[in-house]
Amino acid sequence: MKKIYHLAHCTTCQAIIKDTGITNKNFAMQDIRTERITPAQLEEMKNLAGSYExxxxxxxxxxxxxGLKDKQLKEEDYKKLILEEDTFLKRPVVIINKQIFVGSEKKNVAALKEAVK
Incomplete structure (x- = not known):
């Protein structure tokens, strides 16, 4: 499976998609603002990433x-918040078979580029 969870209006997501050539590689693209993440999709992401955090x-x-920075959040809190508000998901999330790439950190984007080749 090749899938990307992103926000269509997010310039960072757009830049990563363009830079990695994802759109030309037969990826299913899900704009999480118009098509919300399901609990099952989030569970799959968590299983690949290791945690909701x-x-x-x-x-x-x-x-x-x-005021979340002042609270001790647990795994269930992270799950609930991500499902309630799409901005709490690190973006983009790219799944290539059993590999997951989360967020826009340089090392993550570099690894994604290698995986997309």
Missing amino acids: ALFSRRALKYKEM
Whole structure:
């Protein structure tokens, strides 16, 4: 399976998609704003990434707004927050067979480029 979870209006996601050539490689693309992530999809991502926390973005504006930085969050909290608010998912999330690439860190994008080749 080749799938990418992204936000269509996110310039970082757009740049990574363009830079890696994902659109030309037969990937199923899911804009998480228009087609919400299902619990089953999130569970699959968690199984590949190792935890919900690994999928959670602390850069989201709502993270500060909701006072989450001052709370001790548990795995179930991360899961619930990601399902409720798409901005809490580190983006993009790319799944290539049994490999997962989460977020926009340089080392992650470099590894994604290698996997897409």
